[in-house]
Amino acid sequence: MIRGLLSVLLVLVAVSSSLAKPEKNIAKRGKRIPQTLSRGWGDQLIWAQTYEEALYWARAQNKPLMVIFHLEDCPHSASMKKVFAEDKDIQKVADEDLIILNLVYETTDKHLSPDGQYVPRIIFVDPSMTVRADITGRYSNRMYAYEPSDIKLLLSNMQKAKKLLKTEL
């Protein structure tokens, strides 16, 4: 047996525990609806499963990545999800111009939480693998949070992310 997984995973598990919810313990009666990668944020969009996969796509296709952190039982996440899924412009840009990922667990990359781990939180990553900490919402205490009334700002931020950074490399 190989012992000692990356210690970073241990840290992560500690961090994740504040977010986690034992979905495995749902009642096992009746037929379950298969879980989707979209989780309701746009069933017609192509979602990356993991951050690693999303970063690969961002580089391979030279498109910015949008990471949506949310929780299934958070009312703010739910209301944001509803307007996101129903807004045709948002869905079109997400489909055509961005690599998209929605996560209910945090990753090990601390750059994805520039001002903390809260939900809903939307972070853009340039295909140069630079987190776009400059693309923010309206709230100075939670700079990457959006409310339903901020949907036009989010759309404008999605378009801002499309203007890729020039890399020195």
Next chain:
Amino acid sequence: MIRGLLSVLLVLVAVSSSLAKPEKNIAKRGKRIPQTLSRGWGDQLIWAQTYEEALYWARAQNKPLMVIFHLEDCPHSASMKKVFAEDKDIQKVADEDLIILNLVYETTDKHLSPDGQYVPRIIFVDPSMTVRADITGRYSNRMYAYEPSDIKLLLSNMQKAKKLLKTEL
């Protein structure tokens, strides 16, 4: 902007490129079928989305984790998936006794590829976060590979994984 994501991610992207397939480039005609987390390995099972999430569940529920690495366009993966999804005993143990994750991209944890990155490959992880490199299939050159005819061996390995390791801690 925050520069310099974890260098490990750069390594990862290099590694992933050998596995990746630009699914985003699918034809955009007609209505898409929402992507599922099961990817056909058992629509009625509860799948973890990411390795981080799966490790959290394994610890929280004190259950072993089974990670299935596969590829959508690999015929060996496809034939293994079919027997896995149709075998009632396999599905029952996966549902009741294991935390399950299927991935088409590699993770950053090298312990998940004790003898290389190939598909299909099935790795068990004890809730003590120890990779069970001792739980192997029949093939000495690809110790964690399974073929459809190995389904009973896989079931027996899933049951073996349920006997948790004693940790010294």
